[in-house]
Amino acid sequence: MELQDTMKTIVARHRSPATGNLARSATDVVTINGVHAAGVSAADRAPHD
Amino acid sequence: MACMRPACLLPIGPRMTEYALVAHPDTPPASVRYVNVSVRRSEHGLDLAYVIGCPTDRLIVPAVATPARKDELWRTTCLELFVQTGALGYVEFNLSPSSEWAAYRFTDYRTGMAEAPLDTAPRIMTSDEGDVLIVIARIAQPRRDGATAGVSAVIEETDGTKSYWALAHGDGPPDFHNADGFLAPLP
Numbered sequence: 001m002e003l004q005d006t007m008k009t010i011v012a013r014h015r016s017p018a019t020g021n022l023a024r025s026a027t028d029v030v031t032i033n034g035v036h037a038a039g040v041s042a043a044d045r046a047p048h049d
Numbered sequence: 050m051a052c053m054r055p056a057c058l059l060p061i062g063p064r065m066t067e068y069a070l071v072a073h074p075d076t077p078p079a080s081v082r083y084v085n086v087s088v089r090r091s092e093h094g095l096d097l098a099y100v101i102g103c104p105t106d107r108l109i110v111p112a113v114a115t116p117a118r119k120d121e122l123w124r125t126t127c128l129e130l131f132v133q134t135g136a137l138g139y140v141e142f143n144l145s146p147s148s149e150w151a152a153y154r155f156t157d158y159r160t161g162m163a164e165a166p167l168d169t170a171p172r173i174m175t176s177d178e179g180d181v182l183i184v185i186a187r188i189a190q191p192r193r194d195g196a197t198a199g200v201s202a203v204i205e206e207t208d209g210t211k212s213y214w215a216l217a218h219g220d221g222p223p224d225f226h227n228a229d230g231f232l233a234p235l236p
Contacts, residue, residue: 003096003172003174003185003187004174006091006096006098006185006187007174007176007183007185010087010098010100010183010185011176011178011183014100014178014181014183
């Protein structure tokens with residue numbers, strides 16, 4: 001995939017309501033330090049996280 | 050050196066993982082809401098995408114320049130990657146939104162610093178999306194089984210605030226060279 005295509009994919013992910021929310025809830029997880037936030041299930045997390 | 054737990058790992062697909070970086074508690078951001086980084090291996094090497102959640106008019110974004118190696122990029126907004134290359138050695142990449150870059154190798158923690166020779170220069174592309182700044186970088190980093198990396202960012206804002214983001218932070222001031230923070234398994 002060319003770099004321009006990668007950028008288009010990332011921008012589309014950001015603009016998508018589903019994945020855009022996922023990105024923001026990732027930050028929520030950080031702020032509460034380990035307590036799963038809405039949109040981030042245990043299954044989504046790496047085993048050592 | 051004690052290290053906090055990893056920020057967050059969100060496997061997006063079989064070959065890409067997204068990390069939510071954490072701001073160092075001593076250097077909180079003013080307007081930056083989040084810094085997320087996705088890491089993917091492509092046929093060209095490593096593709097990294099840094100997504101900085103912030104009104105971009107509040108960010109200091111270095112003007113686009115000719116892609117070239119340049120020192121001291123970390124003095125303003127700069128995206129970084131630290132790749133473990135041995136038991137103690139590592140390579141530091143500085144990736145500027147300007148498309149300038151730097152690569153240094155170390156034999157141990159902040160020891161033996163030298164320019165890292167690269168066959169292929171990193172390629173960097175920046176997109177101002179208004180509410181986010183997206184910086185993607187392609188690094189011709191060979192696969193090394195079991196290697197881990199530290200992913201980090203220095204973000205400078207127009208009010209002078211400078212925040213330091215990483216997968217995790219140890220005690221004391223921000224220190225991206227702390228190998229305890231090399232928590233991302235490289236794809």
